[in-house]
Amino acid sequence: xxxxxxxxxxxxxxxxxxxxxxxxxxxxxxxxxxxxxxxxxxxxxxxxxxxxxxxxxxxxxxxxxxxxxxxxxxxxxxxxxxxxxxxxxxxxxxxxxxxxxxxxxxxxxxxxxxxxxxxxxxxxxxxxxxxxxxxxxxxxxxxxxxxxxxxxxxxxxxxxxxxxxxxxxxxxxxxxxxxxxxxxxxxxxxxxxxxxxxxxxxxxxxxxxxxxxxxxxxxxxxxxxxxxxxxxxxx
Amino acid sequence: xxxxxxxxxxxxxxxxxxxxxxxxxxxxxxxxxxxxxxxxxxxxxxxxxxxxxxxxxxxxxxxxxxxxxxxxxxxxxxxxxxxxxxxxxxxxxxxxxxxxxxxxxxxxxxxxxxxxxxxxxxxxxxxxxxxxxxxxxxxxxxxxxxxxxxxxxxxxxxxxxxxxxxxxxxxxxxxxxxxxxxxxxxxxxxxxxxxxxxx
Numbered sequence: 500x501x502x503x504x505x506x507x508x509x510x511x512x513x514x515x516x517x518x519x520x521x522x523x524x525x526x527x528x529x530x531x532x533x534x535x536x537x538x539x540x541x542x543x544x545x546x547x548x549x550x551x552x553x554x555x556x557x558x559x560x561x562x563x564x565x566x567x568x569x570x571x572x573x574x575x576x577x578x579x580x581x582x583x584x585x586x587x588x589x590x591x592x593x594x595x596x597x598x599x600x601x602x603x604x605x606x607x608x609x610x611x612x613x614x615x616x617x618x619x620x621x622x623x624x625x626x627x628x629x630x631x632x633x634x635x636x637x638x639x640x641x642x643x644x645x646x647x648x649x650x651x652x653x654x655x656x657x658x659x660x661x662x663x664x665x666x667x668x669x670x671x672x673x674x675x676x677x678x679x680x681x682x683x684x685x686x687x688x689x690x691x692x693x694x695x696x697x698x699x700x701x702x703x704x705x706x707x708x709x710x711x712x713x714x715x716x717x718x719x720x721x722x723x724x725x726x727x728x729x730x731x732x733x734x
Numbered sequence: 735x736x737x738x739x740x741x742x743x744x745x746x747x748x749x750x751x752x753x754x755x756x757x758x759x760x761x762x763x764x765x766x767x768x769x770x771x772x773x774x775x776x777x778x779x780x781x782x783x784x785x786x787x788x789x790x791x792x793x794x795x796x797x798x799x800x801x802x803x804x805x806x807x808x809x810x811x812x813x814x815x816x817x818x819x820x821x822x823x824x825x826x827x828x829x830x831x832x833x834x835x836x837x838x839x840x841x842x843x844x845x846x847x848x849x850x851x852x853x854x855x856x857x858x859x860x861x862x863x864x865x866x867x868x869x870x871x872x873x874x875x876x877x878x879x880x881x882x883x884x885x886x887x888x889x890x891x892x893x894x895x896x897x898x899x900x901x902x903x904x905x906x907x908x909x910x911x912x913x914x915x916x917x918x919x920x921x922x923x924x925x926x927x928x929x930x931x932x933x
Contacts, residue, residue: 522766522907526851530759569848570819577812584811600760600855603811607849609763675757676919683904683911691903725842 507626511633518641519686523609527601528642529678535658538646539639540594541601544583546635548605549614551579553631556619563620572615573606580605610634645681649673741872743932744865748876751928754852755884756918761852765885766910774843775889779882781843783875785825786856789818790874793857794867814857819848852881888917 502510517523524545531541555575556563563571584602587595595602605611614634619627650656653673655663671677754760761782768778793814801807826844829837847853856877860870891913900909 523763525766526759526762529762570816573815573819574812577815581809581811585808600858603858604760604851604855606811606815607851607854609849612849671919674922675759676915676922678759679911679915679918683908683915686911687901687903687908690908694903 504626504629508629508633511630511635511637512640513637516637516641517610517613517634518638519689523613524611524638525682527604527608528638528645529675529682530601531598532642532646532649532678533653533673534597534650535643535646537594537597538642540587540591541598542635542639542642544587544598544602545605545608545610545638546632547583548576548579549611549635549638550628550631551582552576552611552615553619553627554624555579556615557622557624557627560620568620569612569616572612572620576611576615577606610638645678645685648681649677653677737868739932741869743928744869744873745876746931747928748873749880749883750921750924751926753880753884753921754855754877755881756914756921760855761850761881764846764850765881765888766907766914768843768846769885769889769892772886772889772893775885776882777839778843778846779878779885781840781847782850782852782881783878784840785818785822785844785847786853786874786878786881787871788825788874789821789853789857790860790870791867792821793817794860794865794870797861810858810861811854815854818853818857822848852877884917884921888914891917 511517514520518525518528527541527545531537552572552575556572559571559575580603583605584595587598587602614630618630622630647657649672650658651662652669653671655661655665655668669677672681748754752758755762755765764778764782768774796813796817797807797810801810801813806813822844826837826841829841829844856874860873863873865873892910895909895913898909904912
């Protein structure tokens with residue numbers, strides 16, 4: 500069944516939200532979601548890289564040989580990441596220092612490589628553009644939603660505006676344990692709310708079938724690698 | 735600070751106070767994905783320690799002897815990820831050929847490491863912290879050990895979760911994330927120790 504343009508676009512926002520449903524690229528989601536400002540910046544950076552790399556890879560999909568496709572994808576993605584790094588360092592130095600290492604780590608963000616492998620290398624330029632945009636927006640929405648809650652409780656502000664008076668903050672929400680906790684609770688709330696409506700919400704670790712580049716090392720992936728090796732031995 | 739104390743400080747903070755997974759949020763994906771089984775946690779940690787140490791050494795040499803003289807420091811992200819990818823392939827081939835027992839225990843985890851954020855992060859942070867060669871290698875080694883420690887600890891925690899019965903909506907991933915929160919809270923206890931120990 501051919502998907503309409505609108506379906507391709509909204510796929511990343513709802514049905515296959517990269518963060519909530521596929522749990523991809525959650526390092527930056529957890530680390531950056533301390534302030535809304537940082538979360539918006541990270542979302543914009545990731546969306547830019549995702550759209551750029553999707554378009555370029557889709558353009559090159561007939562030229563790139565199948566065997567060396569992963570390194571080729573990585574080079575394209577790394578180029579866009581370097582661009583983003585340079586632009587933010589030059590024009591938004593505050594954002595650059597608050598994102599820190601996570602800006603460079605977009606290179607190994609499973610969302611970007613996953614979309615390159617799963618979508619851009621098989622579909623037309625227009626569709627890949629929409630897919631990248633949808634996935635990027637899906638990521639940004641989730642990271643911003645978590646950031647609103649974390650910033651509110653950890654520093655009492657939303658986007659710098661003070662809401663809770665000083666002295667009533669829960670510092671731990673802004674630190675590492677708070678990130679894990681909120682993410683887990685958010686997921687549980689979604690499962691509960693959607694379960695009541697009779698819909699199923701089923702977060703799985705990473706598996707959208709893009710095994711070729713996934714670094715999660717779930718059982719399927721490990722079985723896959725073992726099988727590959729066996730066929731190699733037979734040869 | 736003398737050289738030896740600095741090395742000790744790096745080692746201590748990488749394993750405990752600045753632990754990549756539980757404090758800095760780097761390499762969460764394999765932490766959640768692989769920690770289900772003890773064997774795979776150990777195998778993955780071994781492979782990460784091995785590759786991180788090697789990658790730290792190789793990228794430091796490439797940066798300081800090739801990239802700095804050519805003034806292409808701004809390409810570090812691209813070059814480092816390619817170096818890591820090539821290195822992982824190379825390690826895989828060498829282990830397969832010469833160290834078969836080690837390959838059998840680590841081999842299947844090596845393809846997962848190219849896109850492990852911890853490896854890229856450690857190489858980039860070595861450069862931005864202006865570490866010298868020995869410090870970089872120790873940084874890579876101990877960051878890997880820290881990753882392994884977090885992984886194996888969390889594997890034990892997950893074993894305990896399997897026997898517990900959480901509310902229905904928390905089953906599966908959500909309770910795992912809550913457990914990760916509690917595990918990382920224990921590591922917050924180390925904050926400040928490094929400064930007091932190595933002043």
